[in-house]
Amino acid sequence: MAEVLVVVEASQAAGVKKVTLEMLTIARGLGSPSAVVLGGAGAAEQLAAKLGEYGAEKIYAGEGEEIDGYLVAPKATAVAELVKRVQPAAVLLAATQEGKEIAGRLAVKLDNGLLTDAVEVAEDGTATQVVFAGSTIVKSKVTRGLPIVTIRPNSVTPAAAPATPAVEQLTVTVADADKLAKVVERVAETKGSRPELTEASIVVSGGRGVGNADNFTLVEEMADLLGGAVGASRAAVDSGYYPHQFQVGQTGKTVSPQLYVALGISGAIQHRAGMQTSKTIVAVNKDPEAPIFELADYGVVGDLFKIVPQATDEIRKRK
């Protein structure tokens, strides 16, 4: 069976990201998954067990300062060299900022088509994408080269399929042109132990209705009790209630959790763009005409400052 390259997304704090396990799951339907780890020294060893658990038959490791100290370009070079050498059936990357950027460079290097934000990839490489604020489903194919596809987080349920991968170190010749953009510092901004927004199975978001930054503790409290991530509408972000990386919507993150809770969010089309494909949607809003109710499975009309504290108390009681 031909190899399928899965470009691993991992973080210092959380190790292998869930989207990587999803990619491995999808890859198994296309061929034999090989995980490509690109990062600092020792990265592959640290991630190997988890990658094997989800079916990586092989791990390619591109490690060290040459790869990790620069922005994206060396990683794309490493993957391109590997593609030329092993001639995989497909390359899967995460539809995250970095995954998309590597994919873009890779497509240019190989003069190859690129499909972004897929939620499904069929055996013949046809990718399913949900576009235009969740309103349209598109099936597309790469018509030149092999399928290079980025996978949107939370698209499939990761399934374990234990394998014992051998690790192969890559010797990558990083060109000078790949070293033009240097990473001088990586700064983690605290968000406690909450799951990553795009990967969380529960997201609790607050909007302008939350009123100010301090009140966002209400949103955080509910998220923590449910084991979810915190999100925010753009109005909440623009008003300084919550940091931008937690914005859900057209110009923020696309989330597709099992449960999405919208607190004090009107449900503008650009917000819906980022959460419309959530499995179950719950909303609290004092305006009975708020558009968020048009897509909520369960909506409560009323003041969130009364409803949310009561709800959190009730959840605590049931624990």
Add this chain to the structure above:
Amino acid sequence: MNIVVLVKQVPDSGAERTLSAGDKTVERGSASNVINEMDEYAIEEALKIKEAHGGEVTVLTMGPAGATESIRKALSMGPDKAVHVTDDALHGSCAVATSKVLAAALGTLNADLIICGAESTDGRVQVMPHMLAERLGIAALTGARKLTVDGAQLTAERQTDEGYEVVTAATPAVVSVWDTINEPRYPSFKGIMAAKKKPVQSLSLADLGVSPDEVGFAGATSAVVEFAKRPPRSAGTKVTDEGNGGAQLVEFLATEKFV
């Protein structure tokens, strides 16, 4: 500093958008088209850099004839001139081909700094800046929420899921920006009047030495096989809080096994 800002015209994300039934491209004819919102932040950043360091700002757009409307709007914010790459053969171009054309156009402009939006609201592919950097062999600083220019040295805060990275490069470089970077100015009446007289150079594929079969449907590296409207979500239960709304909410969450 010679700055080029990439501006794409897209269908308004606040209105209904669709693919055209015929050739399965983004329907631009009937849609109300606007400047890709993130590109307004790119324009603002370019103008701020020009104001601080001097130089010239050029708007570059690849798009159909109707994109001139967005170009004039961009110019009304303050850039000096614009280049519009337009050619019937471009219809149906994929990202790979678009990057080829934009790179060819950039080749004629001798930019120190190329600023673009982090992503477009129609394609949301987020790949253009890196594709261009790859083709031009220059640095890419992407996803910037802050940009500092010190002579030829650029420093950006690149937003990540975990926080941010501080990234540096020397010009020439491509920088892509998020909407956290600044607050775009509104065009003044004077700006709108002045924009009408600013030069807009139109370039065809022949002008750029790109062959028509490298772009459009002929040169596309991917194709839409089929598309369908997703069934709209329907509203479920809606209750009005009469003192126990929070408890009712949790009851629903419990029946759905979330608590």
